[in-house]
Amino acid sequence: METRPQSPRPPGTPRWVALFHRPASGTWQVGAEAPDREPVLYALGEMTQTLRARGEDVTVDLWGPGDGAWRRYDISAPAPAPAPTPTAQPPAPGDQAPTPLTERLHSRRHQALMAGLSKAGLYDLTAEDVKAVQTVVDRLDEATVRTLARWLAAAGPGN
Template sequence: METRPQSPQPPGVPRWVAMFREPTSGAWRLGAESPDRSPVLYAIGEMAQVMRARGDEVTVALWGPRGGAWHRFDAPVTVTGPAEPPPPATPAAQEPTRLAERMHDRRHQVLMAGLSKAGLYDLAPDDVTAVQTLVDRLDEATLRRVAHWMAVAGTGR
């Protein structure tokens, strides 16, 4: 049975805080803080992606206010291993033009924004592959529609 390290309570008045465990030292550090939960959840996803890209193990705990006191809202989450690298380009593939590359990046941003609004901030390797597939195969108008559906689902409307 795996036991995860427990995050210490953050200092100061209760607010939304993400505590990250340093993989090398084992020490906990404050990674993000805000009076609102959403920016902290977004920061957790972004920091987890960066840490996984470096090959680091990601352990994070979310703290926040409940009844005027500190409360840990979820058990520490540990994600190991690097993010999946993109598959190598085939020799027959041609270099994309600057415009095609920008449009690809734009479609990716649109989809990631939709996922964030739906409450999905930290993507597993399978999720990253699914996002890449959608970005590669859908036109921008269709992708925007899908992102809109996710954003509406995230607001509970």
């Protein structure tokens, strides 16, 4: 019987992180990370489906915040109850309510930028940094965000 390898705790402040195990190298790789659980779970599902389609065995760990510290979550367990949020106001005249596609594209831009920041060695984001990330994600298209993330990754430690 094969034992499941243990993933290392991600560095930096707690956020949602999906780690994929690479059996060939025996290493763990960040597959997705974001301040919210849902985009990471979505990316985790997409990546798992892709890896299985390639015939690869998939071993994944989900890390996130728990009582102010890192906590490993059981992926098969239901999501924790979300914190109560204020009631959404209807969109202003001229504004459109976000569609699932626009929300998904927003999440993809956010994940790409966070991955670039992570590869650049920037894990501990301040509130001002989080606001800057959100502004970039809101205002730039996906191709531009991915280019920016690639630049950050290339400038990161070890490159």
